[in-house]
Amino acid sequence: MALATTSLEKRKIKYLYIISFIFLISTEKSLSNENGKILSYAAGCYGCHTSDPKKPFGGGYKIQTKYGTFITPNITKDITSGIGRWSKTEFIKAIKHGISPSKKPYYPAFPYSWYSNMQDSDILDIFEYLNSVPSILNKIPSHDLKFPYRIREALWLWRIINKNIQKNSKLDSEVTNKNRGEYIIKAVAHCSACHSPRIWLSIIKDHENLNGKIETHKLLNDGAPNISKDKIKGIGSWSESDIVFFLQSGIKPNGDFAGQEMSKIIENGTSYLIKEDLEKISAYLLSNKNK
């Protein structure tokens, strides 16, 4: 009798182990998916690839520039109009190097040179998240660009020029608690894509420069303010909690509000970041590293 009870208990413990193991695996997976979701928003995937909130990541969002209009692609898992046939390797190559699976270069409107500093594990979390959202059939028309910018092959030349002019912006390969703020700013949220001055052919010389950008055309509304540590020209007079609150709500310390473009970035991007990450971003922006 006693022997039978012990055997039953042993079996119960065995099942308990199995259940705990399954639970651990599923928790790990859902945490990874949560990371993928947060990064998909913070990196601007949702904001730039969604023209209709009912069709998230379905593409068709129009970016007006002085070169013409870029129309963003569908990045849902649809196999005909989206990225459903892409492998993990192809996705990483597209994000980090700006090369499509058909070996075509992407226009720099897609901020791959910032994403090149992203961790492969984070990119794969995004890929997994994109594969978990509903598939949308939405064939996107070609970009509507002026001549000669519509010649995609010319981008190979642009890439060489850009690489030679741009200051090396490689980040430490390991992301720790210490450099996480810098990682989000420089790699994920690509803040300098808007907050850095651009020279000819829209090249940004230094990704670390957050001194703001003047509008390229008065009708484009594409200027962005100085967010350096400078107390007068930048945001050096803000406190860490001011920056966190701004990135959650769009409200500045003086009671004024972010403009329409930044409001969208906050609503569809930075407001998804957890508070600890926003605090790390603020600490970086107010540190001596942000000149």
Add this chain to the structure above:
Amino acid sequence: MIKIIFITTFLLSLIISNSAFAQNAEDIIKYRINIMKSLGNHISIIAANLKGKVSINEDILPHSQSMLLTLSSINIEKLFPINTKASDSSKTKALDSVWVDKELFQKSMSQSLEKTKDLVKAAESGDNQNIAKSLGALGKTCGACHDKFRKKKN
């Protein structure tokens, strides 16, 4: 002689009335800047509580209500008369679009007013998360209005 006196008087009165008109325009510009600043101050006070910089949460409701009262009392015709454009004075940031696209301007103001009503309701509930959400929604309407109708900082 009477003719000369008449013309001189007419010209003088024209100059005087014009300068009075101009002075009036500058006063109105200052007046409306103060109204906008007062709205900003109310928001800063509410935000300081939401950020946890201060814990005087009982101030959130009266300051939300003050904003609602201020916004409800704005009379666009009186606050933005035609002679107070940025092209007429360097002291205002109001773009000509305020007068060119008057209907849209009025609509934008009405949207902010509606969002302020939501903010008051949230403040009445005392739930800070709800208040932050409503304040953010109000901010979006204000920011959109500033983009279209306010000169950008250099």
